Amino acid sequence: MAESQQNYLQIRNLNHEYEAGKPILRGIDLNFDQPGIIAIIGPSGTGKSTLLRCINRLINPTSGEVLFDNVDLTSVEGKELRRHRRHIGMVFQEYNLVERLTVIENLLTGRLGYMSAWNAWRRNYTQDDINNAFELLEMVGLKDFAKQRADSLSGGQRQRVGIARAVMQDPYVLLADEPTSSLDPKTAVEIMELMDTLARRKNIPALVNIHDVSLAQRFAVRMVGMSGGHVVYDGPPEGITEDHLKQIYGGESWLS
Amino acid sequence: MAVVKDYPNPFERSPANTIGVIVIAAYLIYAAIDMDLSLARFLEGLGHGSALLDRMFPPNFTRWELLLDGLIESMQIAIISSVVGIFMSLFIGLFAARNMMPAWVSSPTRVIIALCRSFHPVIIAILFVKAVGFGALAGLLTLIVASIGFIAKLFAEAIEEISFKQVEAIRATGASFTSIVLFAVLPQVFSRFIGFSMYQLDSNLRNSTMVGIVGAGGLGGTLFSAFQRFDYDFVTAILLTIIAIILLGEFLSGKVREIFQ
Numbered sequence: 001m002a003e004s005q006q007n008y009l010q011i012r013n014l015n016h017e018y019e020a021g022k023p024i025l026r027g028i029d030l031n032f033d034q035p036g037i038i039a040i041i042g043p044s045g046t047g048k049s050t051l052l053r054c055i056n057r058l059i060n061p062t063s064g065e066v067l068f069d070n071v072d073l074t075s076v077e078g079k080e081l082r083r084h085r086r087h088i089g090m091v092f093q094e095y096n097l098v099e100r101l102t103v104i105e106n107l108l109t110g111r112l113g114y115m116s117a118w119n120a121w122r123r124n125y126t127q128d129d130i131n132n133a134f135e136l137l138e139m140v141g142l143k144d145f146a147k148q149r150a151d152s153l154s155g156g157q158r159q160r161v162g163i164a165r166a167v168m169q170d171p172y173v174l175l176a177d178e179p180t181s182s183l184d185p186k187t188a189v190e191i192m193e194l195m196d197t198l199a200r201r202k203n204i205p206a207l208v209n210i211h212d213v214s215l216a217q218r219f220a221v222r223m224v225g226m227s228g229g230h231v232v233y234d235g236p237p238e239g240i241t242e243d244h245l246k247q248i249y250g251g252e253s254w255l256s
Numbered sequence: 257m258a259v260v261k262d263y264p265n266p267f268e269r270s271p272a273n274t275i276g277v278i279v280i281a282a283y284l285i286y287a288a289i290d291m292d293l294s295l296a297r298f299l300e301g302l303g304h305g306s307a308l309l310d311r312m313f314p315p316n317f318t319r320w321e322l323l324l325d326g327l328i329e330s331m332q333i334a335i336i337s338s339v340v341g342i343f344m345s346l347f348i349g350l351f352a353a354r355n356m357m358p359a360w361v362s363s364p365t366r367v368i369i370a371l372c373r374s375f376h377p378v379i380i381a382i383l384f385v386k387a388v389g390f391g392a393l394a395g396l397l398t399l400i401v402a403s404i405g406f407i408a409k410l411f412a413e414a415i416e417e418i419s420f421k422q423v424e425a426i427r428a429t430g431a432s433f434t435s436i437v438l439f440a441v442l443p444q445v446f447s448r449f450i451g452f453s454m455y456q457l458d459s460n461l462r463n464s465t466m467v468g469i470v471g472a473g474g475l476g477g478t479l480f481s482a483f484q485r486f487d488y489d490f491v492t493a494i495l496l497t498i499i500a501i502i503l504l505g506e507f508l509s510g511k512v513r514e515i516f517q
Contacts, residue, residue, distance in 0.1 A: 056428055079432075086430025096425035100443040109439050113430025120435045162425075169429055 014064030026229040032205045039216035042226035048209040052175045056088045086113025089166025091176035095158040099151035107133040110168025156187035174206035316489035330474035333395045334464040338457040341403025349411025372405030381467040392473030418444040450516040454509035461505045
């Protein structure tokens with residue numbers, strides 16, 4: 001698969017409001033130009049999920065630019081949008097697997113952006129796709145589950161499938177919306193390790209929304225702190241201080 | 257001095273409730289009197305009934321060729337109309353689903369479904385007999401319309417109840433709308449669609465024996481002429497055949513549902 005070396009992703013003055021007059025994102029400016037995990041932390045409701053969904057246009061931002069693969073994603077529609085979207089892999093908190101499809105079929109849905117619906121309907125995947133899917137499945141340790149239905153897996157296994165599905169898209173960037181929040185601590189670490197490995201192997205940035213600050217610091221190459229729709233910290237993970245955390249989450253009684 | 261205050265009984269019957277019960281009872285009595293319902297009339301009816309039963313048994317299968325012709329035509333009407341109706345309903349149901357389509361698509365589609373549902377199949381059958389003439393074609397069209405009116409609505413409702421998380425995930429892969437429908441919507445509704453479709457086949461089998469009564473082909477026509485010629489023993493034979501067909505359909509649809517859980 002072709003490795004993407006371009007300028008990854010730039011967000012310029014991004015604003016979004018679900019209801020007029022109640023902005024969720026206020027003038028976000030971010031440049032993503034290095035591979036590895038970029039952790040986005042911040043309290044619930046501060047717009048972390050909205051930010052990720054504005055990047056791949058599952059949500060249409062109110063204003064601003066998202067520069068990706070040499071186009072402004074906010075200005076494209078239809079086929080053009082889908083052609084870029086297929087290079088943005090997304091991982092979800094609740095995994096969002098298609099429960100009644102088998103594990104391998106779920107992985108191969110990552111190729112839907114590359115094929116016609118007719119071919120997809122007839123399950124006409126290329127041999128390359130099928131090989132990649134099985135190799136990826138083996139890499140995430142689920143080789144024996146290929147033919148099982150996705151709803152028979154445990155949470156950690158499902159998230160591995162979710163990540164593998166995103167990687168099947170041959171992404172230039174990964175978006176992960178709280179991928180570990182529904183998992184136990186050990187599994188959460190394993191999932192972060194997997195994301196880190198894959199991001200490095202594919203040499204792409206992985207934007208990860210995450211609540212667990214110490215877990216984020218352990219894996220991230222960079223951290224972004226958000227509060228009230230603004231970016232309030234952007235820098236190396238070890239640069240985060242208690243003062244920053246107070247500013248991001250508010251209050252201090254929760255800090256021991 | 258503390259005054260002990262009684263709380264109102266939360267289960268006290270409201271006056272509106274009492275009035276409602278009285279009104280319904282009064283109407284029932286009025287309607288029965290107006291229709292001249294009486295025990296004497298009922299007993300007289302029983303006498304007619306026993307005379308009819310006498311002539312209906314034993315069933316007479318000597319004209320089995322006539323019966324078989326009607327039966328085959330009914331089954332053809334039922335099966336073709338089910339297949340066509342279900343196929344069309346897949347699309348109409350999708351277009352009517354408000355979570356997948358903008359209002360300017362779903363609203364007119366819902367009107368079409370409502371139109372298909374607004375008349376009993378007998379009335380639609382009469383209209384089609386007038387429009388395209390006597391015979392199986394009218395019955396076929398009738399049951400297609402009836403199928404769309406019924407299962408397109410159920411399909412639409414099933415689609416409206418799906419989990420959007422799976423749709424969101426497939427959309428994020430860059431999949432086209434058609435691929436999203438095939439991979440995120442269809443797997444979630446497939447087994448319910450099978451259930452609805454089997455139910456519709458069942459109901460079309462039943463209705464295909466009815467449309468003949470108004471001249472739209474099938475076993476119903478045979479049944480109606482047997483009634484008119486007072487061949488009550490042949491009527492019994494036809495009714496038994498219909499029961500057998502319905503039971504067979506029930507059994508087969510149960511099997512199909514089992515296969516697709």
